[in-house]
Amino acid sequence: MASRARVRAPELIGKGGWLNTGGNDLTLTDLRGRIVILDFWTFCCVNCLHVLDELRELEERHRDSVVIIGVHSPKFVHEADHQAVVDAVERYGVEHPVLDDPELATWKQYAVRAWPTLVVIDPEGYVVAQHAGEGHAHAIEALVEELIAEHGAKGTLRRGDGPYVPPEPVATDLRFPGKAVRLPGGTFLVSDTTRHQLVELGADGEEVLRRIGSGERGLGPDSFNEPQGLALLPDGTVAVADTVNHAVRVFDPATGTLETVAGTGKQWWQGSPTAGPAREVDLSSPWDLAWWQDRLWIAMAGVHQIWAYDPADGTVAVAAGTTNEGLVDGPAAEAWFAQPSGLAAAGDRLWIADSETSAVRWIERAADDAVDGYVVRTAVGTGLFDFGHRDGAAEQALLQHPLGVTALPDGSVAVADTYNHALRRYDPASGEVTTLATDLREPSAAVLADDDIVVVESARHRLTRLRLPEEAVRVESVAHRTQRAATDIAPGTLRLDVVFQAPAGQKLDIRYGPSTRLLVSATPPELLADGAGAGTDLARDLVLADGASEGVLHVSAMAASCDDAPDVEYPACHVHQQDWGVPVRITGDGTARLGLVLAGLDAE
Numbered sequence: 001m002a003s004r005a006r007v008r009a010p011e012l013i014g015k016g017g018w019l020n021t022g023g024n025d026l027t028l029t030d031l032r033g034r035i036v037i038l039d040f041w042t043f044c045c046v047n048c049l050h051v052l053d054e055l056r057e058l059e060e061r062h063r064d065s066v067v068i069i070g071v072h073s074p075k076f077v078h079e080a081d082h083q084a085v086v087d088a089v090e091r092y093g094v095e096h097p098v099l100d101d102p103e104l105a106t107w108k109q110y111a112v113r114a115w116p117t118l119v120v121i122d123p124e125g126y127v128v129a130q131h132a133g134e135g136h137a138h139a140i141e142a143l144v145e146e147l148i149a150e151h152g153a154k155g156t157l158r159r160g161d162g163p164y165v166p167p168e169p170v171a172t173d174l175r176f177p178g179k180a181v182r183l184p185g186g187t188f189l190v191s192d193t194t195r196h197q198l199v200e201l202g203a204d205g206e207e208v209l210r211r212i213g214s215g216e217r218g219l220g221p222d223s224f225n226e227p228q229g230l231a232l233l234p235d236g237t238v239a240v241a242d243t244v245n246h247a248v249r250v251f252d253p254a255t256g257t258l259e260t261v262a263g264t265g266k267q268w269w270q271g272s273p274t275a276g277p278a279r280e281v282d283l284s285s286p287w288d289l290a291w292w293q294d295r296l297w298i299a300m301a302g303v304h305q306i307w308a309y310d311p312a313d314g315t316v317a318v319a320a321g322t323t324n325e326g327l328v329d330g331p332a333a334e335a336w337f338a339q340p341s342g343l344a345a346a347g348d349r350l351w352i353a354d355s356e357t358s359a360v361r362w363i364e365r366a367a368d369d370a371v372d373g374y375v376v377r378t379a380v381g382t383g384l385f386d387f388g389h390r391d392g393a394a395e396q397a398l399l400q401h402p403l404g405v406t407a408l409p410d411g412s413v414a415v416a417d418t419y420n421h422a423l424r425r426y427d428p429a430s431g432e433v434t435t436l437a438t439d440l441r442e443p444s445a446a447v448l449a450d451d452d453i454v455v456v457e458s459a460r461h462r463l464t465r466l467r468l469p470e471e472a473v474r475v476e477s478v479a480h481r482t483q484r485a486a487t488d489i490a491p492g493t494l495r496l497d498v499v500f501q502a503p504a505g506q507k508l509d510i511r512y513g514p515s516t517r518l519l520v521s522a523t524p525p526e527l528l529a530d531g532a533g534a535g536t537d538l539a540r541d542l543v544l545a546d547g548a549s550e551g552v553l554h555v556s557a558m559a560a561s562c563d564d565a566p567d568v569e570y571p572a573c574h575v576h577q578q579d580w581g582v583p584v585r586i587t588g589d590g591t592a593r594l595g596l597v598l599a600g601l602d603a604e
Contacts, residue, residue: 330376416422495542
């Protein structure tokens with residue numbers, strides 16, 4: 001086994017305390033003798049949710065020797081609320097201890113720069129690997145096997161039951177419902193996300209009429225995996241965004257049948273097809289759906305895009321977005337989104353809740369003959385790092401991680417402003433944002449019911465009926481920016497190194513050309529005089545503009561590795577990818593090198 005750098009793991013510190021431990025606090029000393037995997041995550045981040053699912057099999061297979069510790073490290077203010085973390089741990093089926101670190105103390109100790117990041121600690125308490133982004137489960141599995149063999153031989157491996165203690169189950173009719181749709185008969189169909197079911201409720205929004213699905217994770221004819229969005233189709237059936245199955249299903253309320261119409265059950269990765277027969281194209285965490293212009297539009301949260309399914313020919317294709325995360329308007333093929341999570345069709349516009357930019361946006365047909373197809377525009381929101389609760393003119397109004405939009409009869413849009421626990425309204429006619437209701441617990445969607453609006457209160461596990469008010473509720477304005485410590489960098493040229501070490505037994509896949517990709521941009525764009533754009537090398541010199549003082553560097557990296565087996569014609573290959581947003585401050589004594597770890601350890 002190759003020798004590794006010996007770096008002692010810092011202690012685990014979090015002001016919010018521990019979850020899933022039966023009330024016990026944990027230290028690294030308590031975990032000595034076990035292989036520890038730290039998962040730095042935050043519950044708004046769809047990539048973090050992907051990693052939770054990637055780790056489930058490894059966690060089950062090595063439960064007697066591996067302890068996974070979730071280190072919850074918030075981006076949004078709401079995510080620093082301890083009860084919200086408690087809810088998220090249950091909502092996403094986290095079956096390992098979680099440290100609530102609202103002040104990012106452990107994040108800083110481990111020099112983490114991005115969500116998600118995985119850190120592997122050996123049984124003697126030393127950090128042996130770090131991985132940022134998705135797609136690393138196979139590499140960590142191989143490393144765990146090596147560590148088990150090495151420390152089993154040395155006598156430093158301690159097997160046995162881990163510290164995980166499941167919470168007591170709570171009896172409610174719904175458990176963290178995601179979205180809802182009103183059926184033609186006046187009843188409501190709700191995605192009961194955490195229980196992997198659909199539930200039909202009576203016209204009162206309370207009486208349970210029936211449950212659809214076994215309640216077990218799966219992609220069979222009677223199962224879902226954390227379903228979210230629902231859309232009523234012209235024939236009376238309901239399309240379902242089966243989020244963790246990476247599929248779109250169709251449920252027939254009349255017959256009770258369930259059919260998969262799009263997706264393979266596998267997650268889409270860079271390089272996979274982006275169009276074709278719908279059952280043959282991979283999807284990535286479809287979060288919401290809307291029927292608009294004779295197609296089913298899909299908020300593809302996992303890859304920051306909008307896709308569309310055409311039932312006439314059974315095909316699916318990207319409709320808007322590049323997979324780059326951010327807020328960029330313009331022609332649909334060039335626009336950037338950030339985890340679009342809510343859709344609503346209204347006449348010539350498709351409204352979008354773009355959650356990670358805390359924005360409300362829309363798609364419409366291009367009026368300019370020079371632009372082909374659709375264009376993307378923003379009504380409310382400025383980017384990845386600005387959020388809050390501020391009403392008034394749309395250009396200065398603030399939301400906090402909205403998950404749902406609903407078209408209202410007067411042409412305005414209701415917004416499920418999830419992390420503000422509020423229902424907001426944007427009026428295109430006046431350009432104003434107002435607050436319709438507060439004291440809603442993580443509203444994730446809303447549906448019209450005659451003169452009322454029925455809100456999915458996800459964290460209160462219920463539907464809440466509100467009268468559409470004639471006047472808005474007044475709230476005190478609050479503005480926030482994502483608070484992460486800035487990296488001090490020197491003026492002039494900055495060396496950017498993305499560290500990638502192929503897992504043991506693998507090598508970079510160069511059979512069909514370069515196997516790596518690096519995309520760099522900045523906020524504001526003027527921060528960089530040179531070095532922005534796409535390339536294939538994982539190292540680059542960035543030239544900082546004269547007079548620049550601070551900003552954010554956006555770095556997106558991808559690497560593909562394959563099993564190093566010359567005698568195998570088609571070796572297994574894996575994609576590793578991550579996006580970083582690195583706040584920087586330019587100072588005379590700052591560093592001239594920025595190292596970002598995609599996989600491995602940074603030796604410098």
